[in-house]
Amino acid sequence: MNTKLAYCHVVASVLAADGVIEEAERQFLDRIMTDMNLSDEERDQVMHFEGTDGAVETVRELPALAREQLRDDVLAATLIDGKISPHESRLVSLITEALGL
Numbered sequence: 001m002n003t004k005l006a007y008c009h010v011v012a013s014v015l016a017a018d019g020v021i022e023e024a025e026r027q028f029l030d031r032i033m034t035d036m037n038l039s040d041e042e043r044d045q046v047m048h049f050e051g052t053d054g055a056v057e058t059v060r061e062l063p064a065l066a067r068e069q070l071r072d073d074v075l076a077a078t079l080i081d082g083k084i085s086p087h088e089s090r091l092v093s094l095i096t097e098a099l100g101l
Contacts, residue, residue, distance in 0.1 A: 001051065004036040006058035007070055008046045010095060014077040016049070018085035025080050032073060056098045067099045 001009075011032055015025045033043050045051050059070055074095055078088045 001054055001058050003058055003062055003066075004038060005042050005045065005051075006055040007062075007066075007073075008033050008036055008038060008042075009049075009052045009055035010059055010070060011073050011077050012046050012049065013052065013055070014074050014088060014091055014095070015080075017087040017091045018081075018083075019087075022081050025077070028077060028080050056095060060098060060100070067101060071096055071099060071101050 008029070012029055015021050015029055021029075029046070033046060038046065059067065062070065074092055078084050078092055
């Protein structure tokens with residue numbers, strides 16, 4: 001899996017952690033996928049959570065600055081809908097630990 005696709009999979013997993021992806025969350029993910037220049041096929045994979053295995057392991061290999069940006073995007077993803085579920089909180093903790101941040 002390429003790092004851009006893995007990055008988007010990680011963000012999408014946080015957005016979906018509470019069981020619902022609202023419109024503002026979809027727009028946030030769309031912006032990130034656009035920034036990462038994902039193809040239509042890759043976007044479809046992210047939106048349907050296909051091929052997510054190994055995403056966290058893949059982003060672990062990103063340079064420090066990119067891992068910090070991912071952390072920031074993951075935190076922003078949890079706040080978009082104005083509430084943080086216990087599932088989101090736990091997932092963010094696991095991701096930031098995995099990133100070494």
